[in-house]
Amino acid sequence: MMEKRSMNAPVAAATVSPGFSAARDDAKKIGLTSILKNSGLAAGVVLLLSIPIIAYRTNQNANNELYVYSRWWLVGLFVAATFVFRFLRLSISAYRANARLAAPQEQVAGKVPGRIATSGSRILEKITPLAAIAFVTAAIAFPLVATAVTGSLGSARYWFDLGILILTYVMLGWGLNIVVGLAGLLDLGYVAFYAVGAYSYALLSTHFGLSFWICLPLAGILSAFWGIILGFPILRLRGDYLAIVTLAFGEIIRLVLVNWQEFSNGAAGISSIPRITFFGLPFSSGDGGFAATFGLTYDPMHRMVFLYYLILTLALITNIVTIRLRRLPVGRAWEALREDETACRALGINTRNTKLTAFALGAMFGGFAGSFFAVRQGLVSPESFNFMESAIILAIVVLGGMGSQIGVAIAAVVLVGAPELLRNLTFLKSVFGESFDPNEYRLVLFGLGMVAMMVWRPRGLISTREPSVTIGKRKGISAAHVKEGHG
């Protein structure tokens, strides 16, 4: 890796301290041989990495015995791709570094590095206020557009499903954003509260016949209650430990749901959960139904349209409550807690209550989303609430830029919507063969995306912060001045 180091050194030095002349004297022009050598090395590493796991595939024959067959062509593909990619990347950065070395010093010290570093976030910063309006408009107009494009309500069903799915994740993202983004408490067990909400509705409606509209607030209250119960023991913990304990709690709740047959019907879950009603009017074709009461012709899609607008409303409520809370003392305390817990304590902020309110509120919105999930699905089982789900919600918050509301919404659309669309791109099948299922690669790309995000844009898509309270002009704060997660 020595080549790599000597190569990055001038680049780094030029960016960090452009006027520092010693770095310039040390730097040399980067030649083709070192790039080739480095690319070859990377390709060699990939070759070794893929030797057993990619080159040989295990399979079972008719007698259930394992055998291996080789796929060296695939390894060749990976190695070649690595070489080409590495070569191009190094060439480009070497070209830039060499150009910078050749350029007069003033220019180096002046604009170039700064402009490169911030241009991306500037653009995002500018579009942010517009994006919020655009997002809400698009979300409201989405069913109309989908219906108009596909021709009828019935044929737009797929799009309604997708819209509801995305909005559910938007809501979960916004709920978790309170805990992770604002209060800076990394919660890896958020899905537990989603589960509490879902099971609250499922159990209350099937056992006591309560309607969704009574269960929705109850589910929120129960989840908030669980948020406090689980939040209480972990008040003293910080950072990684807090994350791991929340993960443990999330898993405990799931395992209890799996194993406690009498309570939750175990792994099979609870089915035939009552469907949603229009504030009491069922979506049925009969006389007392929604369509008959309003003089419409019955269409089973009415229920989907209603569900869509319901989750949109719930999500927007989450958003509005969060935005309003940020300006209240408790919201400001959350953000102060995120920045520096010790300083918070020194300034007399009650960290216990601050943390518990964040947990409880985040959990409450998770509970709302959970009971919505149960009423939409008509079936809940512990499998829907595994760790992967928590990781996906966390990824949405992280990708969105922790604390940014619109960022979370964009991230949810990208992370949940994009893989769904990928599934429908049939031309990929013609490229990669019939058995190619893009959905299989969804989570692989997902994991890579999380790593790439941390490496390249650790602050997420929208990294600037709106100050919650200002005197005079509001101005975005660059991510460089925000240090969340150090607490």
Place this chain on the structure above:
Amino acid sequence: MGVPGGTVDVFVQQLINGLTLGSIYGLIAIGYSMVFGIIGMVNFAHGDVFMLSAFIALILFLLVTTWLGISSVALALFIVLIFGVLLTSLWGWAIERLAYRPLRGSFRLAPLISAIGVSIFLANFAQVTQGARNKPIPPMVRGIYVLFERDGYTVTISDKQIIIMATTAIVLTLFWYIVQKTPLGRAQRACEQDRRMAALLGINVDRTIALTFVFGAGLAAVAGTMHLVNYGVVSFSDGFVPGIKAFTAAVLGGIGSLPGAVLGGLIIGLIETFWSNYFDIAYKDVATFLILAIVLIFMPSGILGRPDVEKV
């Protein structure tokens, strides 16, 4: 639960089973403990490195026995162990290089989130490349020895249990020697105590951290091979729960302490087998998660760890 025999016999039998399981957890736990000790991060992907190494061991074993035609299980296992450790170490190195090193100096939660990303990637990578089904192989070794027999209950120890415990003991002795007596180990311990000071004294800190990941992955590979010997089956989802259990072991023993990690691993293994025997087996994972939460909340420095003093 329904097992014939006196309490002592059952106890001894479970002790043997628990120590076998605990050896595997201990080997994985060292990886967590060392990484946390040196850069203060929970390497969330370590469990999946262990899973990957079990796959590597499985494929190597099949290659060695069917393609090379080596019939001696001992020789085959030895070859698998050596190459498995080497290849998995390379994975450990590559992961550190690509996913963690660029984040040094980033905000505190960045490495953890990146590690979660790596964990998701590895599990699904294994699924995509090797398929979602369980991969069973016939038992490699079948020998069982009766230690003693009383009232119709036999206490036994099997070949595979002996192999697992002996290999663990040998590998750990070797590893202990490396950490305590070689310049590599000295550099590693120095970085653990004070990274900046170590850098000032001429230790290549980046290289030492990379080496920590390599050691961790190597030990996880030994654990992966032993897992294959013990259960004879591998699945892409095998990384998560053993990973959490090994992390629990590391915390219980005192994170950052190597003997603590081994001790914690043995304790967790024993707790798991005794719980399965005396209580409800369905809740054995709940027990582990509860121990994890309780230890982190009430004794975060573990049994052998140093208390963590926060400087403001």
